[in-house]
Amino acid sequence: MGKETAQKINKPRAIRRLVIWYKRNSAVTSIVDTAASSAATASNVAGNMVSGAGSVVTTASNVAGNVAGNVVSSAESVVNTASSVVSNASSIAKNTLQPLVFDPLKRLQNNDNILDRVEESQSKRIWIAVDGMGGDYAPGPILEGCLEAISRFPINIKFVGKIEKVKDAAKKTGLAELLENEIDNNRLELIDSGEPIGMNEEATAVRKRKNASINVAMDLVRNNKAEAVYSAGNSGAMMASAIFRIGRLKGIDRPAIGALFPTRDQTRPVLVLDVGANTDCKPSYLHQFALLGNIYAKDVLQVQKPRIGLLNIGEEECKGNDLSLKTFELLSSEKSFDFGGNCEGRDVLSGSFDVVVCDGFTGNILLKFLESVGGVLLDILRSELPRGRRGKVGSAFLKSNLLRIKKRLDHAEHGGALLLGVNGICVIGHGSSKSLSVVSALRLAHSAVNHGVMDNLNQLQKLQVLNS
Secondary structure, eight states, X not given: OOHHHHHHHHHHHHHHHHHHHHHHHOSHHHHHHXXXXXXXXXXXHHHHHHXXXXXXXXXXXXXXXXXXXXXXXXXXXXXXXXXXXXXXXXXXXXXXXXXXXXXXXXXXXXXXXXHHHHHHHTSOOEEEEEETTOSTTOSHHHHHHHXXXXXXXXXEEEEEEOHHHHHHHHHHTTOHHHHHXXXXXXXXXEEEOOXXXXXXXXXXHHHHOTTSHHHHXXXXXXXXXXXXXXXXXXXXXXXXXXXXXXXXXXXXXXXXXXXXXXXXXXXXOEEEEOSSSOSSOOHHHHHHHHHHHHHHHHHTXXXXXXXXXXXXSOSSTTOSOHHHHHHHHHHHHOOSSEEEEEEOGGGTTTTXXXXXXXXXXHHHHHHHHHHHHHHHHHXXXXXXXXXXXXXXXXXXXXXXXXXXXXXXXXXXXXXXXXXXXXXXXXXXXXXXXXXXXXXXXXXXXXXXXXXXXXXXXXXXXXXXXXXX
């Protein structure tokens, strides 16, 4: 067996050994599992990381040596650089180990997106109206996200905003040429409008300002010139505009905002609604939220039989306030979906439920709390890592993984939430959305259109419970 053949065989073996080491020593699994359980368990994880720092350093040296043996072409260069391995452990881990271990594992973790990309590539291009003036950083990052989404998904964009401001933003961000190319290719169209509804303005302002960007975008859906609308602006104004311009679904008293929360299973998020549209609710509203969420989970999340949960302070059916008790009775008697009973706060991220319903006041608090968890958890872990050389080595091995955990727990990374219950597909983005969030939100809008969500939502009016 030649030297080159032996190297080809040893390299896959080295990679397999690295994968085995990663699985055995990575704190990622325990971190994700315990983050949803309790702060006390999270402390134990941090403690285990500190106590195991010595073994991480030792293993890092061994692994780095093995990789170096396969990557470095000359034994002489290995000897010459051996003395600097410890001092440069951070860069070695980043430049050598990450491409061989972390990136392949990340691709394996996200392999479920392959089917989505195939599905998107085979779909017809659809027009989506975008409120280009809505959001804290509009219009620049919103435009950047739209241009990126056009290249990745089968969508066209009707970008609504003050055209001069949009073109100025394109020049400042170096997107002017790309913008003109997409306009020439008939994949993006600029639609002139007035100023947006400010974040601090009342939602009823949409009635007075007919040419506000969100109203113009919503009119495109009403007039069948676009199949969905997206805005990162004032969420209350968007809901008001949707109700006034395209109307509610028959049989639905109040629209709800549905947000996707991460669970232990990366491929199966949980839909929580309402997360802010209705602070005061009746039992019938929550019942309708469950019906809406059930259809969304089936069509968009592709869950064959979604399990519905009612957010409550206990699993027992006798617990909760008056709203919870009466809603429990309604959901228990519903035959069109699978009601799994009460869902405690600790169960929301467990993966035990596919849809969790609650009033908008509770849901919004839950949403804002989750938004802070990723950053806080990362800061805690950083503070618990040892100082000095050992801490740098441990940080180098865990940095990319901890950042992915933060992104999974950060709702802003998921792009947007669907406004369910109105007669059109409306995606509400986070106010601080930048290009990546815009891309994710537009992907969600395309998925909703492509799976025929509106066709099934319109079938709700045939249910007897909504006509009683």
